[in-house]
Amino acid sequence: MPSLGCTFDFHPVSAADVAGVIMKLKNCGKKDLISAITLKGTVDLTSPEIAKFVNASIMTGTVPEELKLARITPIHKGGNRDDETNYRPISNLPALAKIMEKCVSDQLIDYIMKNNILAECQYGFRTGSGTHAALFDLLTNVYTLRDSGNIVAVLFVDMQKAFDTMVHLLLLRKLYGYGIKGTPFDWFSSYILGRKQYVESDGVESEHMRTLAGVPQGSKLGPLLFNLYINDVKNCDWRGNVYLYADDLALVVGRRHLKDLWEDLQFNLGLLLDWAGKNKLTVNTSKTKLMLIGADADQLICPLCIDQSKPLEIVREYKYLGVLLDDKLTWEPQLLWMRRRISALSGVFGRTSSHMSDEVKRMMYHALVAPILSYGSLVWSAAGVSRLKGLQRSQNQVIKRLFSLPRLTPSKSLFEDYKFKTLHETINQERTTHITKIINNRMLSNITIGFPAHGHNVRHSNKIVIPKSNTTKYGLRSPFALAARAYNESSA
Numbered sequence: 001m002p003s004l005g006c007t008f009d010f011h012p013v014s015a016a017d018v019a020g021v022i023m024k025l026k027n028c029g030k031k032d033l034i035s036a037i038t039l040k041g042t043v044d045l046t047s048p049e050i051a052k053f054v055n056a057s058i059m060t061g062t063v064p065e066e067l068k069l070a071r072i073t074p075i076h077k078g079g080n081r082d083d084e085t086n087y088r089p090i091s092n093l094p095a096l097a098k099i100m101e102k103c104v105s106d107q108l109i110d111y112i113m114k115n116n117i118l119a120e121c122q123y124g125f126r127t128g129s130g131t132h133a134a135l136f137d138l139l140t141n142v143y144t145l146r147d148s149g150n151i152v153a154v155l156f157v158d159m160q161k162a163f164d165t166m167v168h169l170l171l172l173r174k175l176y177g178y179g180i181k182g183t184p185f186d187w188f189s190s191y192i193l194g195r196k197q198y199v200e201s202d203g204v205e206s207e208h209m210r211t212l213a214g215v216p217q218g219s220k221l222g223p224l225l226f227n228l229y230i231n232d233v234k235n236c237d238w239r240g241n242v243y244l245y246a247d248d249l250a251l252v253v254g255r256r257h258l259k260d261l262w263e264d265l266q267f268n269l270g271l272l273l274d275w276a277g278k279n280k281l282t283v284n285t286s287k288t289k290l291m292l293i294g295a296d297a298d299q300l301i302c303p304l305c306i307d308q309s310k311p312l313e314i315v316r317e318y319k320y321l322g323v324l325l326d327d328k329l330t331w332e333p334q335l336l337w338m339r340r341r342i343s344a345l346s347g348v349f350g351r352t353s354s355h356m357s358d359e360v361k362r363m364m365y366h367a368l369v370a371p372i373l374s375y376g377s378l379v380w381s382a383a384g385v386s387r388l389k390g391l392q393r394s395q396n397q398v399i400k401r402l403f404s405l406p407r408l409t410p411s412k413s414l415f416e417d418y419k420f421k422t423l424h425e426t427i428n429q430e431r432t433t434h435i436t437k438i439i440n441n442r443m444l445s446n447i448t449i450g451f452p453a454h455g456h457n458v459r460h461s462n463k464i465v466i467p468k469s470n471t472t473k474y475g476l477r478s479p480f481a482l483a484a485r486a487y488n489e490s491s492a
Helices: 015-022 036-041 043-060 095-114 131-147 168-177 182-192 221-229 231-235 258-278 332-355 358-374 377-383 385-402 411-418 423-439 472-476 479-490
Strands: 069-076 087-092 151-158 196-201 241-245 248-255 289-293 317-320 323-326
Touching: 015 036, 015 043, 015 095, 036 043, 036 095, 043 095, 043 182, 095 221, 131 151, 131 241, 131 248, 131 377, 131 423, 131 472, 131 479, 151 258, 151 317, 168 182, 168 221, 221 231, 231 241, 248 258, 323 332, 332 358, 332 377, 332 385, 358 385, 358 423, 377 385, 377 423, 377 479, 385 411, 385 423, 423 479, 472 479
Parallel strands: 069 196
Antiparallel strands: 069 087, 151 248, 151 289, 241 248, 317 323
């Protein structure tokens, strides 16, 4: 169990704290006795009383039973709808419970960040991070290893229903080890133990059942407690680098010889299964996949097994955190998916844009098209200029369809007249923003950024040092090298 020299203490919340939380509540929860809409409309009257209620709870270390009942809505994740494992159980909690959780989670986050408790390899559910940070660091590592002549293995591990199977007493032991003791420990014990839930689907409700394991998905505290539960994964002596986004675990290993790579992967699988067993977590063997970059997967039979029955599946493509990776790092599957998405939108806009004002059309573009072009661009833009031309044509086409412009309208005027960013401008903005945030410690990254030593000529002292590369395909096109180059050009 972890053991720290620091101790967590609650501090009273103010009416202003509560009012800020109330105004950010989503207008849902129709079955709440007090809805979010009502609370917002009476915030000046209710926030002082709710602050008293929250303070009474955290100072006595008790959570009222009424706030520990969750209405579960099953959300389909994909696959066979008759398979219950393909649904994510989302907890719908009373508005008052959400307010209390938010007040507590804010204090717990401050404590965790101040004492640097979370593993650096955990990118999920933490301030100054996100899927883009995990993708950027992982792919930079992959490109760097390939640039050095290594065969790279990426093991994508699926933890089966990890949020729902956490052992409550083990979680409480870990919280105690992280310095949550005394009254705060009593409060978290009260919050975690004795919870109840029921399922509502198509207007039908199940009976109320006691929750014997896990934390509520959809709650404010659930993801934070989960991060602490699996935080000790950082203590394993991994061969390679681990990347966590909540319960999505990816392990990157690079070796020059396939024999050494198999040995390291087998070692890591042993560590993984041992760690998972101690934490009462289960590795989903059917959804855990292996990608080999720099080796011909068609000619290989994987010698590694998880459950001693069938070998790990080697995949040519894998969707990781919403981005399609391929074992040749061409990014063609991802770019094809994006072009198809934009083409579908072009068809919709062609049929409906005549009924929209220009203001609405701009809103539609920024809401539906722009996110497709920006998400994951830190990594898939490594495809290179020639492969990105098709995506730029798709962007041009969707703008023409949206604004009912002639097919031969010059591309330059599309962006000058309607003030949209080109694909190149979008990518460069994502790159420079990401690097700037890393430099200013506003973005989690395990990549070290260096600047030239100051000498007599300080003209270029604000430019990032880009590591020397051995290859154009991997060294010069690594996400970090491309982002650093964009940052240096913007600083010129």
